[in-house]
Amino acid sequence: MTKTVQKQAATWIWFPGDFEIRLHEKMSAKRTARGVAYPAYWRLDRHYSNVKFRYTYELEQEEEITIAAEGVFSLYLDGRDNYRANRSTVKLPAGRHEIMVSVFNDTEVPALYITGSTIRTGSDWEVTSYQNDWLSAGSWTFDSPAQKPSAFRLAVTPQEPASVDIRDGYPLIDFGKETFGYLRFHNVTGNGEVRIYYGESMAEALSPDKCVTLDVFNTQEAAAKEQDGIYTLEDGKAFRYVWIHADPGVTWERVSMLYEYVPVTYRSSFECSDNKLNEIYKISLYTLHLNTREFFLDGIKRDRWVWSGDAYQAFLMNYYSFFDLDVTRRTLVALRGKDPLAMHQNTIVDYSLYWFVSLYDYYLYTGDLAFIRQNYERAVSLMAFCLKQRNEEGFIEGRPQDWVFVDWADLTNTGAVSTLQILLARGLEAMRAFAALMDDEAAAAAYGDLAEELKRKTLQLFWDDEKGGLLHHRVDGETKPTLTKHANMFAMTYGYLSEEQRASVVRSVMLNPEVPRIRTPYMRFHELAVLCESGEHDVVRQEMLSYWGGMMDLGATSFWEEYDPSLADDRHYGMYDMPFGKSLCHAWGAGPIYLIGKYYLGITPSSPAYETYRIKPYLGGLQHMKGTVPIGEGQITVEMDLSTIHVETTSGSGVLSFSSKNRPECADGEIRHIEGIDYELAIEAGKRYSITYQA
């Protein structure tokens, strides 16, 4: 490619995806269990250590460029690779020439930053990993020589405790709510050891033998590292409480923390007549925010890992709150990793399949075609990997080395599990869309055919008329009689069922008390979404109040990995055979963000990037509500009570759908009567619409 003039600021560039993959490698080794390393138990992919950048320029006069690199670099012109330079300034000759810069770095990602009056590194440079793969260079916001990609870290800000108490002679510090960051000791004196027991719950902090995370330091080593009298611990931790045991004679002035976070903008809002629901919404936002980090994590205490199924939901919540696409893209790239594919994402079959759906959602909510293009080949090869694992009937199955997760529940996931077939079908539909976007009509048709065939076969072989839903699994060509909610929920959500089947699923599966209950917020997310899709907003509101409200009643300041109201006292904190094994700040706990934004405020994109959208607000038992949802750069605001609806949007165009017992009125547009009590109003950006109606 050629550029004669290029005026944007220079940015650091690298092999696309490698920044994310390296960051993921580092973050996946951050988890500890009682002070001991606990890295993720899957292959951690690695950046290419050896890459080469290229750029063709045309200059009327010679130009001096300055060069910074992460790694050892050498620059040469026009393929003269025996004549290399590694000086930090180089004078480029006038005329048309090709710059090549090889960079080698076996610890951090090889990266390059070149700036001259016209020649500057950016995404219009290309890079190869020496595999016949000249690609557009990866870049981000690192736009000065000092801002090295390898030094990337999240923002930090000091925070003070809410209270300090003394327990058994040792200070118990409460930061008031779940948080994440680095504990700080101010003006430590005395010689000895300081032992810190972290707790997401008070009970955990007060259990030195059982708390999941802890720290120990010696005051002398702390003294060597302190700055302005402050010793900041090296590793960030998730906690609300810390209980600190120090050797006799060791004292400090006070303890504070450095809160670490992504500086997202809270772009959504929700306020309604039910204060508890308002609180649930706020705590959900905070729960999601804490887990919105280098990547979307499952939980900030545990596992601190990037799980595709968890991220699938975090992505959706994010579209209804921060709309932070950087974390989203980083997460999608890190999850896919590199070839060869030997195991599924996070070792879980369903988690590979969620990745396609997540990537499709990303496109639907953002319209970012460039990102789809960048990931298309990796999507193709992941799908090929998944399709290879179909049995004789064409159903995907877990291999002996695979984990078929579905949910934390008493599930027997042998043979072909119906949920996986639904997810694979949805993944194939996503691939059909991607292929079409890449103008590969043949591939699109092939993926489409596979999707249709799989849906047809799944409905044919898993649907049970008597039980009124999709059965759970099929072993050796025989569908087993177990009925679970999972496949039914996904089939509902993805629109794979007939009107009649949908009604049957709601009645015979979703609202049937004999079908095993769902205990994780992870699957409650889908369960409640499906109930909303079926107009059961009132039920869902009550479920939110009792389930998420139940955690709040137990003092939750962020939402949990799992909640079983039947448990007593501190037994809530146990999981995985550990008394404090449960994560009390789990991204999938923040589902109400999505439920409220999508099903109460009622906002969904109808076409990529919210060029068109549907607004279908439901009070669902509330007296009034008001809220905002981001739609790319812009936003949609909805305000509703029992007799008025106000809608305002900043971009795109959409349709407001609502029901009214009387004939609704609007001075700002023409209301269309659909049928019965259903009405629609076309919405244009930049106008405020006020409707009077009767709930």
Add this chain to the structure above:
Amino acid sequence: MTKTVQKQAATWIWFPGDFEIRLHEKMSAKRTARGVAYPAYWRLDRHYSNVKFRYTYELEQEEEITIAAEGVFSLYLDGRDNYRANRSTVKLPAGRHEIMVSVFNDTEVPALYITGSTIRTGSDWEVTSYQNDWLSAGSWTFDSPAQKPSAFRLAVTPQEPASVDIRDGYPLIDFGKETFGYLRFHNVTGNGEVRIYYGESMAEALSPDKCVTLDVFNTQEAAAKEQDGIYTLEDGKAFRYVWIHADPGVTWERVSMLYEYVPVTYRSSFECSDNKLNEIYKISLYTLHLNTREFFLDGIKRDRWVWSGDAYQAFLMNYYSFFDLDVTRRTLVALRGKDPLAMHQNTIVDYSLYWFVSLYDYYLYTGDLAFIRQNYERAVSLMAFCLKQRNEEGFIEGRPQDWVFVDWADLTNTGAVSTLQILLARGLEAMRAFAALMDDEAAAAAYGDLAEELKRKTLQLFWDDEKGGLLHHRVDGETKPTLTKHANMFAMTYGYLSEEQRASVVRSVMLNPEVPRIRTPYMRFHELAVLCESGEHDVVRQEMLSYWGGMMDLGATSFWEEYDPSLADDRHYGMYDMPFGKSLCHAWGAGPIYLIGKYYLGITPSSPAYETYRIKPYLGGLQHMKGTVPIGEGQITVEMDLSTIHVETTSGSGVLSFSSKNRPECADGEIRHIEGIDYELAIEAGKRYSITYQA
């Protein structure tokens, strides 16, 4: 696996292959061009940063173990992964338990060293990269906690210059012969810069603007790094001469060097009636030794890279000299690297194919089945990659991104090149053998069928009766009329030609002055081998004396990358458009080691590991010769003049073949008359056989 008692010393263990792959990554970035980095231009594979070791023990009483790791480790028992330890000593409970140790290291290879009174790390531990791949752990000679695999470096020993001269006021230091190592300055005084120009030739050292490698240091920074008054330069270099320019006022007591090398044993020997040939043999050994390093390199100045085609020959030379299997194995593992395969080894199609032949040779010379087993899957996938690149006629071709090398010569390598078909057939035969060793008879048969079919088709479509040999290439279904030696040589060597075809090749191709001459020692290796196979020892001896002797006459102390007797003076040193671009110490220059060992001393294995062998000595115009060749642990010694032959071997059993004009006699065994003047004598280990005969 279970062990109750295990008494060998503990060694560091790692994921198999990763030590070699990491070392290769580092070494591949060592080349410089005039002080600037010049890393290899192919993908450099990387070690897994995240691995887990396991071992099942059974103890009658508890045992304390001490643990060292390269990287962050955590140990747990019996799958209880929430209960981890990272202390350097751990008490293991009695009974039967499974130890798991996860190690994460994103800079060097994760490695583990555990020692207790009975429990010790070794190759009987297993390791996984979390890809469903529990494998026997890799290990080597690192058997103390301090001897970390990442700290591995070759041996060094001080060496002094042969002479110091002053040129243009600056010292020109001659180390007497080609060498490799770190220059050392003793007792430097004064402030300023020191510039060092290295030369494999004197002309190169005396060309500051054109020499390929150079160094610059500042005396102050040198002072900070000196030990006992000696400043040792950081990077090793290849050179015989150095010309040192220092700023005024900078002085030193003397300059020496730290020679860096693999402490191989020179296990072969050769002495004959021709002193020049004796010298050629010695310089060949030295040339090979210099290139026998972390891996077999192409050349020590340039490229300092690991090239499969070059290594193929170095391996063979090594079997006839040092028999160093460590370097061999490291090289084979590094060359194969990791999946996915996108490009050929070193980007060259022929180089992927040589790898199979090299691995087969390794098995033939060593009988090391464990190593074949360790590499079998990677051989299978490399072959699958190669087979995918066959055209409609079933011939392998280079893709647009591939390099079809064959030789440095004016070759047009478009379409299907016959040399590649011969190499692929040989590769398939190797795969047939490996599959049989793995007891996969079906795969062995399939590879065998492919090999036979390819040989048949190649002979059918490339053989030209009129020209009397295999033609060079076939484009779009049409064999081009170009005749070259290359394919014919390989077809001869691998026994793919009929008696009649062989005779025709020798006459019409090999000894035909109208067929383009071969200028590289690389292909002279094969050319001369083929002539020996055809009994042309006298021709080959003369060729050795003129070709290798020609380099010696020009002052060579090691053999070159290329030699063209027609060039004048310093023009010998040029290559690649650089006046000193040629490597004057190139592994492939050491071919006489192989020619002499295999075709004059006449020693070849007839079955793996030299269990049986053939000894077929030829004087080829010499008056007498005496030599030794290693055969695994043992060796074969042959002594021959015009009337006596003495043979002695230390292991295995073999057959001595020779020709005699009279009826030969031997008191130590029964000579069998074959036909005409050909005789054989069965040889057993541990006996000395003396034969009288007439040459």
